[in-house]
Amino acid sequence: MSRPLLWLLAQAAAFLLALWAAPRAEGLWRWLFPGIARPVWESQGWFTLLGEHLMLSLGAAAIAGAIGLGAGILATRPGGQRLRPLLDAVFSLAQAIPPVAVIALALPLLGFGAAPTLLALVLYASLPVMRGAVAGLDAVPPGVLDAARGTGMGRAGILARVELPLALPVIQAGLRVAVVLSIATTAVGAVAGAQCLGTPIVTGLANGNMAWVAQGAVFTAWLALLADRALRLVLARSTG
């Protein structure tokens, strides 16, 4: 095994160990936050929160990946060029509306829980995938396509065996952004009642318990950094 991979595994192990140790390290939290009566987060297990967080964000990223890739392929077909202006409009509108606004607006319609967050996650995570797919498929040189057509390949064959493999690095970069984005946005979903690593932050802020806020913040940030590093490593291997 290569050194970066070992290093990543060690970091993941340290993360899981810290999650296991957090409820057991009462002394540490009391020393760090002397003024707080109940500094240990005990409402839910940390592993439950981690599981929920990953399920929500990875599930949303998978849905968003399918939508984004589909739309990207559609927009680069000869007949789909007409979709381009709409995609551009969606991109510039999405930039102006922060994800928390979408979560807040969906809340009265969908109720408290994971649903408003899932909607915002799918909407925002599909954009980078779509952008990556369009950019990657656009960049396939026309000469290559001509040559493939010359060998008698059909449209589906060209897409599956020529265009997608050539566009893969850009599509994967889009997917990485989508996964990191949805892990980050899931944490914001805690304000709408989604169970995730952001829950201790929001609960702590509501109760003035800085110890819960700090624990939730450390683990949320740690998970995001870990996921980013893991994806970079995996993608570098598959394309390198």
Add this chain to the structure above:
Amino acid sequence: MPPRPAALAARAAPEPAAPPREATAVALLAAGAALCPFLLGWLSLAPNRLLSPRPAALPMTPGVTLGLGAFLFACLAVLLLARRERLLPWAEAAAALALTALLATLGLGAGMALEGVSPLARAMPAAGPWLAVLLLALAAGSCAAGRGGTPARFLLLSALGAAGLLAAGLLDGLSVVREAAARGAEIRAALGQHLLLAGGALALALALAVPLGLLALSRPRLEAVLMAVANGFQVIPSIALFGLLMGPLAALAAAFPGLRAWGVGGIGPAPAMLAISAYLLLPLASALLAGLRVAGPALLDAARGQGLTARQTLLRLRLPLGRGVILGGLRVAAVQAVGLATLAALIGGGGLGALVFQGIGQLATDLILLGVLPVVALSLLVDALLAALQSALEVPR
């Protein structure tokens, strides 16, 4: 009598110009916008502020019918105008007209529906008009896609239309307008705090990114560190960064009580501003470096040959050539700052997010809207202003 060949040829000769590639998307969006209030309902009525609303019919008074007719006519106009390339800006304006007519229809309808019911009753748009607004905005955005992507004309005309309807009192029946009237001072204060948070964070990030970016221009190792740090911040979820900064700042304020007078503490605008500015480092620094490198090595060589100092090269060559790219980064950062400032309310930083989170706590749609609508309007405004400035300063190449 069979037509003469000459007449046939004359009729076929003026080949109609092919519709632009925007036509299909705009037509679908405009048709969807016209249809969806009919499919998903126009109005909802709630017995009071807290009970959940039920769908209600649109009362067809002459005023409402006129507004409805104008809305449908404007949607048709969007569809038809978008079929000619040079009429696309007019299609964008027609979308703004459709939005204004939709608002007028809803305002008049809500006023009529509330007549003779309890004064506590509230009328609000159902799902249909909201979706129609979204589709109209996308239609206008599609019209503008070929010209840089910001439908400035649509935004300006819609804002004027909505302001005119508000001033005329036509929208007073809608519950969100009533809520706004009841909380006028609160909303103005929140808007001021929001601008202060976003502007302060942008200033702070500029104060860091500009000197560091200039230094990093000729120092690859500093550039690598700067970019790694700026990229790292992007990965950390904003809510976690807000939380992480609270502890150290609270400890700092406890150790040096004098700092409290400066607003430094675990809770309040200081940690929020600091956290927001961390996210702005990447767009600002990367655009600054890319912009300063627009001037290629050959040009820089020539400048050195002419005896220009590094400072003169920067001011006369690098900045003028790269100002479009640099402004692009400023645009992205400013829009992000407005959006991120919404979360500041979580840690007591105030701003429009305070209304949003209060609304989430009470599950009060009007309150959420009063927070979200100004945020969206503000970021669209900032984006459109900086986009206009950018295209005015862009160096034609």
